[in-house]
Amino acid sequence: MEETLTALGAILASTLRNATPLIFAALGGMFSERSGVVNIGLEGLMLISAFAGAVGAFYSGNALVGLATALGAGLLFALIHAVMCITFEADQIISGTAINLLALGGTGFLMVVFFGSGGTTPRVASFELVRIPGLADIPVIGPALFEQSLLVYLMYFLVPLTFFVVFRTPFGLRLRASGEVPEAVDTAGVSVTRMRYYGVALSGMLAALGGVYLSMSLLSAFTEGMTNGRGFIALAALIFGRWNPIGAAVAALLFGLAQAVTFRVAQDVIPLEFVQMFPYILTIVVLAGFGGRAIAPSALGKPYRKE
Amino acid sequence: MVEARARDNGPGAKAPKVLEMTGVTKTFGPVTANDDVSLVLHRGEILGLLGENGAGKSTLMKILYGLYKPDSGTIYVDGEEVQIRDPKDAVRRGIGMVHQHFTLIPPLTVAENIVLGAEPRKGGALDLNRAMRETEVLSERYGLKVDPRARVADLSVGVQQRVEILKALYRDARILILDEPTAVLTPQETEDLYRTLQELVADGLSIILITHKLGELLGVSDNITIIRDGRVVDTVKTSETEEGSLARLMVGREVLLRVEKGENEVGTPRLVAQGLVVLSSTGATAVHGVDIEVRAGEILGVAGVDGNGQVELAEALAGTRLVHKGRVYLDGEDVTGLGADERQERGLAYVPEDRSHKGLVQDFSLWENNALKTYDEPPFSGRFGRIFPKVMRRRAAQNLKAYDVRPSEPDARAGALSGGNQQKAILARELSGNPKAIIAAQPTRGVDVGAIEFIHRQLLEQREEGKAILLISLELEEVRSLSDRIVVMYDGRIVGEVGPDATDEELGLLMAGRGSGVGER
Secondary structure, eight states: OHHHHHHHHHHHHHHHHHHHHHHHHHHHHHHHHHTTOOOTTHHHHHHHHHHHHHHHHHHHSOHHHHHHHHHHHHHHHHHHHHIIIIISOOOHHHHHHHHHHHHHHHHHHHHHHHHSSSSBOOOOOOOOEEEOTTGGGSTTHHHHHHEEEHHHHHHHHHHHHHHHHHHHSHHHHHHHHHHHOHHHHHHTTOOHHHHHHHHHHHHHHHHHHHHHHIIIIISSSOBTTTTTTHHHHHHHHHHHTTTOHHHHHHHHHHHHHHHHHHHHSOTTTSOHHHHHHHHHHHHHHHIIIIITTSOOOTTTTOOOOOO | OOOOOSOOOOTTSSOOEEEEEEEEEEEETTEEEEEEEEEEEETTOEEEEEOOTTSSHHHHHHHHTTSSOOSEEEEEETTEEEOOOSHHHHHHTTEEEEOSSOOOOTTSBHHHHHHTTSOOEETTEEOHHHHHHHHHHHHHHTTOOOOTTSBGGGSOHHHHHHHHHHHHHHTTOSEEEEESTTTTOOHHHHHHHHHHHHHHHHTTOEEEEEESOHHHHHHHOSEEEEEETTEEEEEEEGGGOOHHHHHHHHHSSOOOSSOOOOOOOOOSEEEEEEEEEEEOTTSSEEEEEEEEEEETTOEEEEEOOTTSSHHHHHHHHHTSSOOOEEEEEETTEEOTTOOHHHHHHTTEEEEOSOIIIIIOOTTSBHHHHHTTTTTTSTTTBOGGGOBOHHHHHHHHHHHHHHTTOSSOOTTSBGGGSOHHHHHHHHHHHHHTTOOSEEEEESTTTTOOHHHHHHHHHHHHHHHHTTOEEEEEOSOHHHHHHHOSEEEEEETTEEEEEEOTTOOHHHHHHHHTTOSGGGGGO
16 A cells, blocks of 8 residues: 555656646747747757756856756747747748757757767756645655655746736737737737737747756756657647646646656566657547647637738 | 618718828729728718729728828828827727628637727736626617627627627727628618617717628718729719619719529429538538529529528538538439539539639639649540640630630739639639539629629529529629529528518528528428
8 A cells, every 4th residue: 555655656746747848838839829820849949948058057057047048048049930930921830840950950069069079968057856844744745746846836836827827818818819810919909920929939938947847857967859759749738738728737747647657667568669659659649539629729820911 | 771861961061070081092012002082071970982892992991990001191080180000090099990801809708809909907917807897888888789708709790790899989989980891791680780880870970881782871871982993983972872873983884783684494403402411610510401402494592691501501512521411413413422523524513602712723824723623634634644734725715715804814823813803714614614503602702893794694694504503692682683592591501492582671581590481490
């Protein structure tokens, strides 16, 4: 019994750790896509930010400086996407792909520039686990939920905050309207361009939080290609969660659980490679089963040109 | 129609000018959309702005609303010269606009739509309760009944239009511009709208009503400004004019307001649908068990308000949308399982309602478009899938001439043609193959009067040749003047059949789903 409970607690903690970067990125994707801009560049934004965070933390020795560097990098590259998609009306998929390729190649190159070789950076300052007294003493779920990195607590806070911003503020109303019927926003005297820039900029900074969690919390170093498809899974969580912050968080937790479980499956029963495929298969099944019926913002992916 | 107006706010009346536009000129590249246009609007006046599609009415109003920047010209509001750079400026000056294509956001509620861009706030948050209250207050004050909590997607088009008007009123509009407001309404809803407009002007608002339906303006407007080819032709007092002279001013020549239609021999059923159930693109049932029989030599009109399953019905008959249940027969043969291409080969012509996307490939030349459906048949193609562009081009040249497409140049890009000529190019392709049955979905939507006349004549000619024609149209006048029988679609069902002499009243009730036939389904 005791053993099962401990195992459950461990799975729960692992689920949260896996889900946190997905949730950050999915929230970011939501701001972008609700405003009408597809952001498949989440993967790249996370990777660049993970790297920038590690560089900042390495040179300053301070995790907060790393965080700031990462947010700056995420914002910068998101703005590149915004300029391409919103101002120049480029194809949003191509722009997002370009961001992903740029991130992969760019971080690989910069690894050599900053650290002399590829692979993994030296150990950098990171966000330590913070135990919340009292709450962390609750059996099983206590340690899982309340003995986590500061970034996880930030995530707890950002999910409801995002929900509030999107559904309960004038900003959110305008953002959603921009992704549905931009003409209506324009005739209401609100700039669609500005709303979309805000949406994409926020997606960059939130994706950055996801990246920072990878390189400065889950690990204390940056490894080339460390996002490993998480940006795309975050996108799947966003769709599965129907572009709703709560829904996306639940979907991300589901994916996180899938990963957590696979770590524990005895390797001699099923080959490890198959076990590791599971989260991705789940993603495909979810997208095939629910993605088709999910109702995307109707102006998603369509550049808006003022008459 | 609404009865004659009791008030008299003619041009000679004392009411002050609330709006004046003088010498407005706007060009788009080589095209002059507005050429030295001037107009005056008085307080409490309903001014009709009449003109054909493409005459420049909408351009002028978009200038007034700050959506376009004029090349030259001056705008005065309440006697003061103003610059209107964007819709915000327009709103600040008390100008509100109800667009032809509603600018509402379907998944949002009525209240959210109304306050968008001018939201009531509590702290940093959106004060939804106040938004709802204010919506209710406005809606009661002007008798525009809406539920502020309802999702716009769930509302009928008539109610959506009310939301659009409320949106303008919420922003304290004193000058209201309505662009083709009746295009999507049933006759009864149109009357409701006009009653509302009367109440608004009684309250001190001034209204510009843009339309190409001249009959409607006679009942509701005080004055009418007529625009043709971007120029103001005349401004007349409504009480001193009549339909014929308005039509002449609008088109610039005598027009046949009604087509002549002779008696015709009706033959066997050629296009038949039995118990047809069709799903919409979102998966909802759009057509609920429709039975239709179009016989040789007759035009069967389908009337109804937009979005009641007409598009899905047409597509299911044409073979571009799956038939969920039921059967389709063409000249006695069951074609339910056949695709659009096979139906076309068996003699079915289809003029889709969305000319620019479904009717033509905009970036293709006219000869390519003309060959879209027959490219794989001799004499246009040979062995091993070879095609013969020369033959296609020659055939296209003949067709374009025969159907008066201008320019009749096979190498012209389809997208470069005017709406009327695009439609004629589609007719040329569809009708030249000597079909047995024709589905014409809104064949004259958005085309000029000249092209309307031509298209109507073509359809009647086809009828005389014994073709079976299904005519789907939102324009009651068109359905009535061309059809031998009329069925009315409401909520995916045929709710009644009437003759071409049916009154507005009868048709309107059926279109609103309140006809006598509805209870029997």
